[in-house]
Amino acid sequence: MKLEDVKQVTVVGSGNMGAQIALLCAQLGGFHVVMNDMNQELVNAGLKRQSDSLQKYFVDKGKITADQMKEILGRIRGTTNLAEAASKADLVIEAVFENMALKKDIFKQLDAAAPPHAILATNTSYLSVTEIAGVTKRPDKVAGMHFFNPPAVMKLVEVVRAALTSPETASVIFDLAKKLNKEPIYCRDTYGFLANRAAIGLDDAIELVWAHVAPPADIDRAMKLGYNHPMGPLELGDLTGVWTIMAYGEEDRIKELGFHKGYVHPLIKMMVRAGYTGGPNKKGIYAFWDDVLSKW
Numbered sequence: 001m002k003l004e005d006v007k008q009v010t011v012v013g014s015g016n017m018g019a020q021i022a023l024l025c026a027q028l029g030g031f032h033v034v035m036n037d038m039n040q041e042l043v044n045a046g047l048k049r050q051s052d053s054l055q056k057y058f059v060d061k062g063k064i065t066a067d068q069m070k071e072i073l074g075r076i077r078g079t080t081n082l083a084e085a086a087s088k089a090d091l092v093i094e095a096v097f098e099n100m101a102l103k104k105d106i107f108k109q110l111d112a113a114a115p116p117h118a119i120l121a122t123n124t125s126y127l128s129v130t131e132i133a134g135v136t137k138r139p140d141k142v143a144g145m146h147f148f149n150p151p152a153v154m155k156l157v158e159v160v161r162a163a164l165t166s167p168e169t170a171s172v173i174f175d176l177a178k179k180l181n182k183e184p185i186y187c188r189d190t191y192g193f194l195a196n197r198a199a200i201g202l203d204d205a206i207e208l209v210w211a212h213v214a215p216p217a218d219i220d221r222a223m224k225l226g227y228n229h230p231m232g233p234l235e236l237g238d239l240t241g242v243w244t245i246m247a248y249g250e251e252d253r254i255k256e257l258g259f260h261k262g263y264v265h266p267l268i269k270m271m272v273r274a275g276y277t278g279g280p281n282k283k284g285i286y287a288f289w290d291d292v293l294s295k296w
C-alpha cells in the first residue's frame, strides 16, 4: 500500500495527542478521519478542542476562512464504537493511555475489525511496538508513529520500525508524517526510541549509537526537532571534547555531566583510546561512527 491509497484514517483516543493528530490528518492530510474514545463526552471534548484550536490559531489569525474551517471539521467524525471506527480504515493511529495491557487489547480489536490491508500505528512514547504488534495477525503492518507534544506544533515524528514491520508499512507512515508537515526520522523499536531517551542524558545518547539504533546525526536531529534543543547532545560532545573528560574523569564529574548510571560507557573509552576525543577540529563520535561503528 502507498500513502495515496489511504482515504480514511482512524484515530483511537481523543485526548491531548489523539485530537490534535486527528485534526492534522483532516486539515493537512485531507483524509476522512474517524476519532474514537470511550464515551460521548470524551469524543465531544476532543471535537471541541479541535474546533477551538482551528478558530484561535487559523481563523482568528486570518490563515483560513470560516468556510474552510467548516470543511476541515466536516471531514472528522466521532464515535464510541471501536469496531465501527476501524471497519473502513486504511490506517489507524492509536493514542490511548500509555498502558501495555490496554494497548494490546485495543490492537486485538483493531486487528479483528480493520480491513486486512489497513496499517495499525501506535503513538506510544516508551512501550514496545513489537510486543503490541505481537497480538495481531499482521505484525508487518504495525509500526510506531511517535508524535511530540504538542503535535500541532512539534516537527518531529519518530517512525518506529518494530521487529516485523515491513519497509512498505514504515514508508507509508514516513510519507504520512511528511504530508502532515512533520520531519520524520526512522528508528528501531527500543525503549523510549530516540528523542525521549537521548533527552534523559548523554549516556543514553551514547548507548543509542552503540546499539546502532540510529547514527549520531539522526539522534541529534531528533533532539533538535523534538525538543527544540539548539544543538544535539552528541554534536555538543564533539564540539566540547567532553568525551576525554568522561573517559578519564572522576566519578562525581562524570555524574555531573549526565552519566547518571555512574559508569563510563565502553564506547567512550574505545573512542578516546582510538584518538577520537572530540574538541575543536578533532575527530569525535560523528567521525567514529563514520569510520568504525557504521561498518560493524
Ligand SMILES: NC(=O)c1ccc[n+]([C@@H]2O[C@H](COP(=O)([O-])OP(=O)(O)OC[C@H]3O[C@@H](n4cnc5c(N)ncnc54)[C@H](O)[C@@H]3O)[C@@H](O)[C@H]2O)c1
Binding pocket: 012, 013, 014, 015, 016, 017, 018, 036, 037, 038, 042, 094, 095, 096, 097, 098, 099, 102, 106, 123, 124, 125, 126, 146, 147, 148, 149
Ligand atoms: N502527552 C504527551 O506528551 C505525549 C507525547 C507523545 C506521545 N504520547 C503518547 O500518546 C498516547 C496518548 O497520550 P495523551 O497525552 O494524549 O493522553 P490523554 O490521557 O490526553 O488521552 C488518552 C485518551 O485515550 C482515551 N482512551 C483510553 N482508553 C480508551 C479505550 N479503551 N478506547 C478508546 N479511547 C480510550 C482516553 O479516554 C483519553 O481521551 C500515550 O501512549 C502517550 O504515551 C504522549
